[in-house]
């Protein structure tokens with residue numbers, strides 16, 4: 617009974633649905649006939665697209681599409697797809713009444729009558745502009761952080777390399793002086809040869825440094841690790857003090873992986889710097905890469921992976937701090953010695969690549985950090 621004392625008329629099931637659809641304001645929900653003309657319109661559709669029902673009923677679906685999408689016949693293709701498969705989905709840009717664009721996630725379902733005859737389409741559109749912008753902002757922040765880290769790493773690298781350059785110049789200068797004094801042609805050609813190889817080594821160092829420093833869009837591509845890792849190893853070795861030795865062991869026939877090479881190199885550099893900092897006095901760092909097939913043994917991963925690991929003979933990680941080492945800004949290093957961003961870059965990259973990171977460490981027994989990179993599926997070119 618209502619306040620007037622009379623019993624309200626019962627609401628039919630159809631009316632219930634209509635009221636429900638009308639009340640939804642976060643989704644545009646409307647129907648189309650088989651020609652793609654709009655036959656119903658809810659509150660969410662008015663809110664997202666800016667049109668009232670009277671402005672759109674009877675109008676073709678195309679009116680919400682961008683010029684390019686109309687030229688590409690996208691609305692008709694979407695309907696054809698729904699007719700063929702019962703449903704079609706799309707993510708793309710649509711146009712509001714005021715001409716502004718929004719990012720739309722669209723689902724188009726077939727509607728059938730009681731005799732199973734197709735009578736039109738149900739269309740549900742969600743405005744994804746904000747999540748899309750948030751995703752782009754995250755991506756921009758990641759890129760900025762990467763560039764900032766790279767600058768810091770470059771500072772550390774060039775510091776170490778200046779020393780190596782000096783050594784090379786010492787070789788070149790003294791060999792040139794000796795070569796100008798000797799009358800022995802054999803001796804002279806040996807000296808010229810060492811000038812040549814020292815010069816080449818220096819030139820390789822600068823080349824690699826310049827490639828590393830270059831600012832470019834981060835772009836994942838299929839990488840042959842046999843091409844990348846040996847050069848990276850030489851580059852990393854040059855950044856280490858003389859009392860730390862870096863060795864490398866690569867499996868033959870490593871799977872190709874898909875990654876941005878400069879980000880991968882940055883991750884390895886972060887790990888090698890961590891290993892360097894953990895080594896007191898003389899020590900060893902070993903870079904290994906092996907193929908592994910996983911069935912959920914680590915982090916629930918399944919399939920073929922390349923595992924690149926950096927093992928060191930350093931002090932190891934205290935079990936009390938181990939759970940925190942991937943946190944951004946977590947560092948046990950003194951002020952000005954560590955930002956705590958190295959491992960968070962490594963972790964962020966591997967998650968981005970659908971891989972994982974594993975740390976095995978014990979105090980006094982060194983640390984091994986393993987990167988699990990999914991093997992890339994390479995389609996043979998015709």
Ligand SMILES: Nc1ncnc2c1ncn2[C@@H]1O[C@H](COP(=O)(O)OP(=O)(O)OP(=O)(O)O)[C@@H](O)[C@H]1O
Pocket residue numbers: 886890891894928930931932933941942946947948949953954955956957958959960983
């Ligand atoms: N190989 C390692 N051996 C021992 N401890 C390590 C090793 N790698 C990381 N850690 C520990 O994890 C912490 C976090 O490492 P992370 O690389 O994120 O930051 P950081 O090295 O302190 O600073 P940054 O890399 O920004 O210079 C380190 O401070 C250190 O305590």
Ligand SMILES: [Mg+2]
Pocket residue numbers: 886889890954957958959
């Ligand atoms: Mg670090």
